[in-house]
Amino acid sequence: MTASAYLAFEPEDQALADTIGAALVADGLSYAVPTADTRRLEQSSILAAAVADSRSLVAILSDASGRAQTAKRETLAALNNGRPVVPVLASDGASQSWGGLPLDLDAAIDLRAGPSPERLAAVAAAVRAAHAPGRVVAMLNIKGGVGKTVLSANLFSAAHLFDHRSVAFIDLDPQHNLSQYFLPAEERNELRAENRTIYGVMMAKGPNAAARSEFLNLAAPINRSRGMGRGQFDLLVGDERLFEFTLDEPATVDKHAAFARFQALIAALRARYSVVVIDVNPCATFLTRCAIAAADHIVAPVRPEKYSLTGLTMLEQVVRAVRGRPVKPSEFTVVLNGVNDRTRSPLPGDVDAFTRAEIAAAPFFGSTLIETAIPYSGALRAAPMDRFVVNPINVTALMRERQRDVKDSLARAAAEILKRAGAA
Amino acid sequence: MSKASAPGPRALRKAAAALTEAELKALLTYVRTRTNDKLLAIAAGKPKAKPKTKPVPQGLTAEILALMQPILGPAQEKAELLLDACGAPPEVKAKTLGEALRKLRRTKSDDQIRATAQELMARIAKRHGMRETVT
Numbered sequence: 239m240t241a242s243a244y245l246a247f248e249p250e251d252q253a254l255a256d257t258i259g260a261a262l263v264a265d266g267l268s269y270a271v272p273t274a275d276t277r278r279l280e281q282s283s284i285l286a287a288a289v290a291d292s293r294s295l296v297a298i299l300s301d302a303s304g305r306a307q308t309a310k311r312e313t314l315a316a317l318n319n320g321r322p323v324v325p326v327l328a329s330d331g332a333s334q335s336w337g338g339l340p341l342d343l344d345a346a347i348d349l350r351a352g353p354s355p356e357r358l359a360a361v362a363a364a365v366r367a368a369h370a371p372g373r374v375v376a377m378l379n380i381k382g383g384v385g386k387t388v389l390s391a392n393l394f395s396a397a398h399l400f401d402h403r404s405v406a407f408i409d410l411d412p413q414h415n416l417s418q419y420f421l422p423a424e425e426r427n428e429l430r431a432e433n434r435t436i437y438g439v440m441m442a443k444g445p446n447a448a449a450r451s452e453f454l455n456l457a458a459p460i461n462r463s464r465g466m467g468r469g470q471f472d473l474l475v476g477d478e479r480l481f482e483f484t485l486d487e488p489a490t491v492d493k494h495a496a497f498a499r500f501q502a503l504i505a506a507l508r509a510r511y512s513v514v515v516i517d518v519n520p521c522a523t524f525l526t527r528c529a530i531a532a533a534d535h536i537v538a539p540v541r542p543e544k545y546s547l548t549g550l551t552m553l554e555q556v557v558r559a560v561r562g563r564p565v566k567p568s569e570f571t572v573v574l575n576g577v578n579d580r581t582r583s584p585l586p587g588d589v590d591a592f593t594r595a596e597i598a599a600a601p602f603f604g605s606t607l608i609e610t611a612i613p614y615s616g617a618l619r620a621a622p623m624d625r626f627v628v629n630p631i632n633v634t635a636l637m638r639e640r641q642r643d644v645k646d647s648l649a650r651a652a653a654e655i656l657k658r659a660g661a662a
Numbered sequence: 663m664s665k666a667s668a669p670g671p672r673a674l675r676k677a678a679a680a681l682t683e684a685e686l687k688a689l690l691t692y693v694r695t696r697t698n699d700k701l702l703a704i705a706a707g708k709p710k711a712k713p714k715t716k717p718v719p720q721g722l723t724a725e726i727l728a729l730m731q732p733i734l735g736p737a738q739e740k741a742e743l744l745l746d747a748c749g750a751p752p753e754v755k756a757k758t759l760g761e762a763l764r765k766l767r768r769t770k771s772d773d774q775i776r777a778t779a780q781e782l783m784a785r786i787a788k789r790h791g792m793r794e795t796v797t
Binding site: 422624625633637 | 788790
């Protein structure tokens, strides 16, 4: 059974861990603790799997855990597996010795004066708050040009329009094509001037840094039909300056802080929206790591072509490396995108069937391919447009496409993905 | 032969089956020469209904439709944009531009509506154009 929280601590803090555990149980929550097996250094993937099996992690920051490594490794595993971390400060010097991890120490619960009932209740409340029902989905394939951006816009528009899901998009690609897809240049520039882009989230200091308290107000509504407001179908706009986070030696950016701020953004959005969609650049960079670490589920679009399959193979390797543990097929969904594309192949049926058969026979991804494929459609191309868009959702195929089969496929695929992602 | 007493196609086929070839030929010749007979109309079935054609918008409606055509979106949203721009109260609703114009004409002249629509489109063109440029 999945525990509400994993307690990360060193043996010296056993008594405090027991007290916190008892407080969680008294509050109707459950907890897991490290075992002798997971504490062994060579068992890091077992440790990561044990942490990932809990829904959050409570890290006891003490002198003992500051000196040792196990609790830090457990906490890092939580951060890399999208598990919210609740830091608990147990001694004065602990925050310095834990400074190497991207933790939000300002939000730490202070138990230095002892575990009073009020403070323990605060720990339980923080664990409960970490259990927001929203699901985080990353659109990812290491191969580019498979339709991640346009497909994410259209799949989750279908979830919003047909299934009444509240959706927040995060454009985490320096090319910010998702933002271009929905919003005109003028509006994007305005949002950038107001520091209301993802760059403001990732920057911890300087004039471009957005205040953490403002994270929920950064996203722009992109369904502006009457009766719709913020919180229903929104986009946190991308920014080309994100490329600074893809370089080897960042002179101006603090990746540790960016990682922690991105996790804080995800926690805030998860509490408001039923689905948070991250559109990521097609390669393996720091930004990819942020997305993988935050995601509950990864959706990999695949074109009926051979290069897409290589991207899929690499995807499993990259996710496994980031999460530090073996990954499960249930953490992925593969969607065949652009079938019956007669502009690309003279033998569309054969190519589609061949690609489907290749994936279906794959040992890992075989069970991840959903039945519904997305047919090729002109409305799913990001063609240059000389029209005016007042309500951004009108650019999606759901609003423009006349062919019923395309709309139906998008709606069916979205429902299948959300079911696999565990969305209620 | 009155319409009520005319035999149906099934009755005709039954009657034809009982005829000799010569009798059938004579009957068909009779039918061909009597083109106005109601019997023929019944045998041919109902005439196909003509497809309904939408009336082509005229005057101000046509003008506003063309003016707002570059906006990507359903007719209802365009109608709402025009109503809002003309200062119509929020409870005034319309599903098409034609309907919006009918409601606006109760309080505004054609010239006022035209001028407001042109201003609206100028604002939209400045802020909502989806053309991408290279710097």
